[in-house]
Amino acid sequence: MTHEDWMRLAIAQASKAAAEGEVPVGAVLVYQQEIVAMSHNQPIQRSDPTAHAEIQVLRAAAEKLQNYRLPDTTLYVTLEPCLMCLGAMVHARVHTCVFGAFDPKSGAVMTKMLGFELPVHNHAVKTVGGILAIECAGLLQEFFRARR
Numbered sequence: 377m378t379h380e381d382w383m384r385l386a387i388a389q390a391s392k393a394a395a396e397g398e399v400p401v402g403a404v405l406v407y408q409q410e411i412v413a414m415s416h417n418q419p420i421q422r423s424d425p426t427a428h429a430e431i432q433v434l435r436a437a438a439e440k441l442q443n444y445r446l447p448d449t450t451l452y453v454t455l456e457p458c459l460m461c462l463g464a465m466v467h468a469r470v471h472t473c474v475f476g477a478f479d480p481k482s483g484a485v486m487t488k489m490l491g492f493e494l495p496v497h498n499h500a501v502k503t504v505g506g507i508l509a510i511e512c513a514g515l516l517q518e519f520f521r522a523r524r
Contacts, residue, residue, distance in 0.1 A: 379474050382406055382452045383508045386476070389416040389429065390454045390515050396421060400515040403429035403453040405437045405446065405470075412449065413437040429453055430461035434468050445469045454512040456483035456505060462491040465501050472502040476512030 382404055389402025393416035402416040415432035419425050430453050438444045450472040451465060456479040465473055473492070475485065484491040485503055492501045 377409060379452070379504060379507045382450070383454070383474065383476055383512070385411070385414060386429075386452045386454050387508065387511060387515065389414050390512070393417040393429070394515060394519050400519050401429045401453065401455045403433040403451060405433045405449050405451050407446075407449045412440060412446075426460065428458065428461050430457055431464055434464055434470075438468065447471060450474060452507075455479055455516065456485050456487055457491075458482045459484040459489075459491055462501075466492070466497050466499050469499050470501055472504065474504040474507055476507055477509050477516060478505060478513075 386402040386404045390400040393402060394400035398417040398420055404414045405412045413433045413436035415436060416429050418427040418432060430451060433451065437446055446468045448471050451470050452474045454476040456475045456477065457473065462484045478487050480487055482488060486505050492503055
C-alpha cells in the first residue's frame with residue numbers, strides 16, 4: 377500500500393471523530409505493511425486532554441505488542457502533530473511520521489517548529505508531510521465551519 381492508501385484509512389478515522397463531535401483527526405500505525413492500531417481524537421469523550429489520535433494509537437499499539445517501544449513503525453495522521461504527540465512518537469521510537477494537513481496554529485513538525493530536529497531528542501523520527509493534505513484539511517474546515 378502507498379502513503380495515500382494508509383492516509384485514507386486515517387481519514388476514515390477522522391470522519392469517526394467528527395461524527396462523535398470531536399475535532400476530526402485520525403491516525404493509523406503500520407508495521408511491516410500491517411495495521412497495528414487505528415484511532416481518532418477522543419479528548420472530549422474521555423475527558424482526557426491527551427487523548428489525541430496519535431496518543432490513542434500509540435497506547436493501543438503498545439498494549440497490543442506488549443512493548444512501549446514501537447521501532448520500525450510508521451504513524452499516519454491526518455493533521456501535523458502537536459508538540460505533545462511529537463514527543464510521544466520520539467519516546468515510542470516510531471520510525472516515520474506521515475501527516476496530511478499542515479497545522480498553521482500548533483504544528484510542531486514543520487509549520488511552527490521543527491520539533492523532530494530538536495537536539496534534545498535521543499531518537500530521530502523521519503517525516504513526510506502533505507499526503508492528501510487537501511482532503512485532510514477539508515475535513516477540519518468543514519467541521520469548524522459547521523460549529524461557527
